Amino acid sequence: MSEPVLSVRDLVVEIPTRTGVLKPVDRVSYDITEGEILGVVGESGAGKSMTGNAVIGLLDRPARISGGEILLKGRRIDNLNRDQMRRIRGKEIGMVFQDPLTSLNPLLRIGDQLTETMLAHLDISADEARDRSIAALDEVGIPAAASRIDSYPHEFSGGMRQRVVIALALCAEPALVIADEPTTALDVSVQAQIIALLKRLCRDRGTAVMLVTHDMGVIAEAADRVAVMYAGRLAELGAVREVVQRPRHPYTEGLMGSTPLASRGQRRLRQIPGSMPRLGKLPAGCAFHPRCPKAQEACRVDPGPDLSADQGRAACWFPVEQVEVAE
Amino acid sequence: MLAYIIRRVAQSILVLLVVGLVAFSMFRFVGDPIDNMLGQERTQADIDRLRIELGLDQPFVVQYYKFLSTAVQGNFGVSYRQGRPVSTIIAERAPATLELAAVSGILALTIGIGLGVFTAIRRDGWASNIIMSVSLIGVSLPTFLIGILLIYLFSVELDMLPSFGRGEVVDLGWWTTGFLTESGLKALILPSITLGLYQMTLIMRLVRSEMLEVLRQDYIRFARARGLKERAVNFRHALKNTMVPVITVTGLQLGAIIAFAIITETVFQWPGVGLLFINAIQFVDIPVMAAYLMLISVMFVGINLIVDLLYFWVDPRLRADRAGGH
Structure with missing residues (x-):
């Protein structure tokens, strides 16, 4: 296996507050290789977006990275200064946001937004940037790109705007794209198109994708591997098929049981009792133990084995036993 | 677009007419100009004769109509006090x-x-905090007090700048300017700070709060995520979006600067139309008061119109709405 595009090692993000230090991301490790789509799934507040923001260096103060390493193509990027990090954003790491209606500057033509991004990172002339912008719009499926390039964002529909956003994120050909809930704000019919587009573009270019979502359907559709997050920690990490069909962590099992999947046929959805604890009130030991049907004494004391990138699938002392099937 | 401008101009004219009507209905409460115009040796016959001559015996609506019918021909009447055409006096001031x-x-x-x-x-x-604290002075101290404080500091104590008047002016025939002489420029410093300080702090606080709001928007985050330079994010993306609400307030404030010049001109004895107006009120010089009020209204209405047109220039979304809706 070649060197991973993104390698996150024991990442810790802290938010100092008056009542104590919160850890929205706690010792999270994962790799994404070239052309791979890693789905990051979890409930609101599980730390998925925070992880993405930490990678691209856009944590809102006072949140900060307090431990671990982030390596992009083997180079450490979590300790770069502001200007060095700015050069990486857009050029090496692209980002797609949730709401295409608010992601584009309403007062600037989309062509201007594309060309300014290219000119910030690539050594090309303004004319060339414009030609490339038209090509980029064409590639994301904007019809008549050459005549639409001088339109303003409000002249596009939501789905079209998300295509423009994707064109913007990819226009400097980054090695990694962080897509933070890219389909959540869209109509269901448009969601599938956007996911298909993102998948195709990234496969063609070999771009690694970190796909943050709470939608298991999107993960099952698009991702190669999936990381399940719970209360700032990685609960389970593995190939999508494995995790969906044979979850090991009791939380993942509960998550799958509560997700309607067409492949499983109709049956009553199961719920996980209770709700995810607030960050300031995390229980000792494994954060999931108060809700876990299998919790034992050890779970109340020790947070469970750390998941490293290559060994162990679930951060649980008593993983769900599944019939082992050769992969 | 043209239809919109025409409609707005029509509305503006209506506003002007109403302003004039209200003004004329109030002039009778300011005092009786006859008292000031005739000396001690007046007789009741003199008073009655002058009252009829000036048309002051008629109801204010009729007076207003007469004022309007001559004003549209460019004739604003003759000042009771100076005995010269009002248009000449205002053009001088x-x-x-x-x-x-x-x-x-x-x-x-x-x-x-x-x-x-x-x-x-x-x-x-820390610099921002200091500026914000100091700006509270600008919004809370009344103009005349700031003027007097500045005079005390720079004219009385330090003796650096003149406390009143325009200094030497250069007459260009149709315009007198204080920009071309050293004393003229010096004389401008204190009054212009006094007059502009309130607006300056108001605009500053408004720009700050709007900009903070804009900086929280997703498109600013996205601009950062695309690796744009901080300067481009702040000025190209944030400032332009900040300008839409700022233009409204700023436009009205520029009108207010001209209107409230009255106070500053009084404090600094600045020979402008504001001082002229104050003197006119003391003498109940109705033609001057009427002309001044109309002039200020025209200016306010004009600035409003320009502000509305600026929106179209700044915000493409409005252009599209107009094109579709009208």
Whole structure:
């Protein structure tokens, strides 16, 4: 296996507050290789977006990275200064946001937004940037790109705007794209198109994708591997098929049981009792133990084995036993 | 677009007519000009004769109609006090006020927007906190007090700048300017700071709060995520979006600068139309008061119209709505 595009090692993000230090991301490790789509799934507040923001260096103060390493193509990027990090954003790491209606500057033509991004990172002339912008719009499926390039964002529909956003994120050909809930704000019919587009573009270019979502359907559709997050920690990490069909962590099992999947046929959805604890009130030991049907004494004391990138699938002392099937 | 302008101009004319009507209905309460115009040796016959001569015996609506019918021909009547045509008097006085207002307006706009952007970008810096605290003085102290304080400090104590008047002016025939002489420029400093300080702090605080709001928007985050330079994010993306609400307030404030020049001109004895108006009120010089009020209304209405047109220039979404809706 070649060197991973993104390698996150024991990442810790802290938010100092008056009542104590919160850890929205706690010792999270994962790799994404070239052309791979890693789905990051979890409930609101599980730390998925925070992880993405930490990678691209856009944590809102006072949140900060307090431990671990982030390596992009083997180079450490979590300790770069502001200007060095700015050069990486857009050029090496692209980002797609949730709401295409608010992601584009309403007062600037989309062509201007594309060309300014290219000119910030690539050594090309303004004319060339414009030609490339038209090509980029064409590639994301904007019809008549050459005549639409001088339109303003409000002249596009939501789905079209998300295509423009994707064109913007990819226009400097980054090695990694962080897509933070890219389909959540869209109509269901448009969601599938956007996911298909993102998948195709990234496969063609070999771009690694970190796909943050709470939608298991999107993960099952698009991702190669999936990381399940719970209360700032990685609960389970593995190939999508494995995790969906044979979850090991009791939380993942509960998550799958509560997700309607067409492949499983109709049956009553199961719920996980209770709700995810607030960050300031995390229980000792494994954060999931108060809700876990299998919790034992050890779970109340020790947070469970750390998941490293290559060994162990679930951060649980008593993983769900599944019939082992050769992969 | 043209239809919109025409409609707005029609509305503006209506506003002007109403302003004039209200003004004329109130002139009778200011006092009786006859008292001032005739000396001690007047007889009741003199008073009655003059009252009829000036048309003051008629109801205010009729007086207003007469004023309007001559005003549209460019004739604003003759000043009771100076005995000269009002249009000539105002034309003499206008350059002083307009130069003062222009300098104050430019000061208020450039420093206001500049400091507003600065304090928004360096939100938690010590310099921002100092500027914000000092700006409270600007919004809370009344204009005349600031003027008097400045006079005390720079004219009385330090003896650096003149406390009153315009200094030497150069007569260009149709315009008298204080920009070309050293004493003229010196004389401008204190009054223009006095006049513009309130607007400056207001614009600054407005720009700051709008800019902070804009900086929280997703498109700013996205601009950062695309690796744009901080300067481009702040000025190209954030400032332009900040300008839409700022233009409204700023436009009205520039009108206010001209209107409220009255106080500053009184404090500094600045020979502009504001001082002319104050003197006219003391003498109940109705033609001068009427002409001044109409002039100020025209200016306000004109600025409003320009502000509305500026929106179209700044915000493409409005252009599209207009094209589709009208």
